[in-house]
Amino acid sequence: MWLFSVAVLLAVLKALVQQEIVSFTWLAQLSWWWVIGMFGLTAAWWAYADFSGLTRCKAQERIDERKKERQRKAREALGHASQRQRR
Template sequence: MMLLKYLEIGFVAELSWWWVLAPFALAVAWWAWADASGYTKRKAMEKMDLKKKNRLEKQRESLGIKPRRR
């Protein structure tokens, strides 16, 4: 959109620069919130835990150990 606005192509040329640059401001706000709230760290830990679980299950399967039932 920014390139279309700069080159004055299509309906974007008629939009205000505020509408064109608003997604960038929203992205910065999202990243600031995600870092401040711990969302990013929590998601990274969940991903690592899933990898660990899958690795352990694969090792148990290769050893012929049946998976635990809960």
């Protein structure tokens, strides 16, 4: 997501430079192909993450963490602390 944020920020700044609202000399000299390339790189990363299962794996890790936290809170509410906490 951070790569997409950088690409959007770069596109907005480049458009503002084209409209002469802001003045960044290095950005004025930068080709639009670099900006479009950032979006292409973002799309390639998302495709890789979906194809490799990285997205699904991260989502499952978040679900497992929430499940463990709910179980811990339920045990505490019932007064059943884990063995490590009793000792």
